[in-house]
Structures are given as C-alpha cells and as structure tokens.
Amino acid sequence: MIREYQQMVETELTLICCDILDVLDKHLVPAANTGESKAFYYKVKGNYHRLAKAAFDDAIAELDTLSEESYTDSTLTAHAAATIT
Numbered sequence: 001m002i003r004e005y006q007q008m009v010e011t012e013l014t015l016i017c018c019d020i021l022d023v024l025d026k027h028l029v030p031a032a033n034t035g036e037s038k039a040f041y042y043k044v045k046g047n048y049h050r051l052a053k054a055a056f057d058d059a060i061a062e063l064d065t066l067s068e069e070s071y072t073d074s075t076l077t078a079h080a081a082a083t084i085t
Helices: 002-031 035-084
Strands: none
Touching (some): 002 035
C-alpha cells in the first residue's frame, strides 16, 4: 500500500515537472524580455530537471532493490526445492 502511494506521488510529481518545463520552454523563456528574467527562467528549468532526475534515480534504486529481493527469493526457492527432491 505504501509503495503504491509512493508510486502515485512520484508519477504525479513527474507530470507536474513536465507541465512546468513545457510552460517554461514554450511560453516563459521565449517571452522573457531581459537577460535577468531569462536567466531566472533557465534556473527554474534547471531546478525542475534536477527534481525530475532525482525522482527517476529513486525509482531506479527501488527497482534495483526489488530485483535483488526477487533474485534472493528465487535462489531460496530453488534451494528449498532442490533440498526437498
């Protein structure tokens, strides 16, 4: 249940980041009139890319953990089956 909620939050966060990046790319950066405002929008864009990357890295780390658990479970199951027969 907790993992499902975590996945839902990460998915929602990714969608929000993508929407914000889209607004920045299509509207805010092109409409920026000064170097200061353009620099600000690029900084915001960089922050959202970093946030999205962190969420992705966390998801990959979780998959690695699940893979290790699955491998351990399969090894234990195979060992138990070999011992029984």
